[in-house]
């Protein structure tokens with residue numbers, strides 16, 4: 001599973017980071033720092049929760065089959 005993030009649309013409210021600092025690192029200005037993350041085994045639920053937590057809906061979950069969910 002991967003996470004893909006539309007960084008340009010991030011507004012920096014850190015809702016994703018509050019779910020998982022490891023999956024959703026922020027830069028010094030409080031905006032999401034990464035555009036694509038390989039989700040480590042066992043962190044899939046956190047990844048999905050983080051994506052749901054983003055009010056801007058800029059976080060997309062990509063499953064192994066490549067289909068956006």
Ligand code: SF4
Nearest residue numbers: 010011013014016054
């Ligand atoms: S929750 Fe969304 S808008 Fe907020 S910091 Fe994370 S990616 Fe950016």
